[in-house]
Amino acid sequence: MKIKVIIADDNSFVREGMKIILNTFDEFDILATVEDGEEAVQxxxxxxxxxxxxxxxxxxxxGVEATRLLCERTATKPLILTTFDDDEYILDAIKYGAKGYLLKNNDPERIRDAIKTIYNGHHVLQDVVLDKLKSGLVTGKESATSGGDKIDRSQxxxxxxxIMALIAKGLANKEIAKKLFxxxxxxxxxxxxxxxxxxxEHRTQIAIYYLTGERN
Known part of the structure; x- marks a missing residue:
């Protein structure tokens, strides 16, 4: 059964280009393309x-507000496609339930894999996005490079x-197990x-919580 996908972008070139790219993969059924978050939710x-x-x-x-409403009202899983200048939205999008956060300039295969990963119940947070959180580049946040300073460590x-520190560094379970013996x-x-x-709910939120002290 094909994965049913919609694309929401106000840039018609990006919107239609993404549709053409995804239609080259047999796994997807592109149901619609829309111009804004309101149309996506509807x-x-x-x-x-x-x-x-x-x-x-x-x-x-x-896309952040659309993510919140989609998670509240539907079973649709949101995948945020962003650019480098959207740092301030990272935390909000993930707190509202975004299942993935990926840069638009990725290869088609990377976007395909991200969609399949999310569809299968997992999460995607591109390394460069996590690095922005580590560097304290999210608007209104102080540097988070020390990590763990903003959480209640006593619990x-x-x-x-x-393990939280290693998750925040992007290590997978097998890598954590090997490192901690x-x-x-x-x-x-x-x-x-x-x-x-x-x-x-998931390890991506653990990483963000460890780095920033922010959680739902």
């Missing part, structure tokens, strides 16, 4: 859409703090405990 409320590709800066309703074990299953158990204590 479409998804009346159609079964698996993944919505959302630009950040759009008239009437931007976590030392091992959990170690523990099993993959133990890492997974610690992550489950961290999610339970924080009320967060």
């Amino acid at each position: 479409y998804c409320e009346h159609h079964a859409v698996d993944v919505a590709l959302l630009d950040i800066r759009m008239p009437k309703m931007n 976590f074990t030392e091992r959990e703090l170690d 523990i099993s993959d299953g133990t890492v997974a158990n610690h992550i489950t405990s961290i999610l339970s204590k924080t009320g967060l």
Whole structure:
């Protein structure tokens, strides 16, 4: 069964270009292209859409607000496609439920893989986007390079703090297990405990929480 996708971008060249690119892959059914977030939300409320590709800066309703409404009202999974100058939106988009945050200048195969990853219940946060959080480039945030300084460390074990720090550095479970000399299953158990204590939903939010102290 094909993954049902819509594309929301106020730039017709980007919108139609993305449609042409994604139509070259057999995995996708491009249901519609729309010009703003409001149209994206309305479409998804009346159609079964698996993944919505959302630009950040759009008239009437931007991609962040559209993400919030899509997650509240529909089962559609938002994937933010952005540019380098949209740093200030990163935290809000993820807190509102964006399943992925990807730069528009990626190769078509990378965007295809991101859509499939999100569809299968996982999350995508491109390294360069996470690096912006680490560097404190999000508007209104102080430098987060030290990491972990803004969280309540007393509620976590030392091992959990170690794992949170390594997640924030972008390491996968296997890499964390190797670095800490523990099993993959133990890492997974610690992550489950961290999610339970924080009320967060996935490892991307753990990374952001560790770096900035921000959580839903």
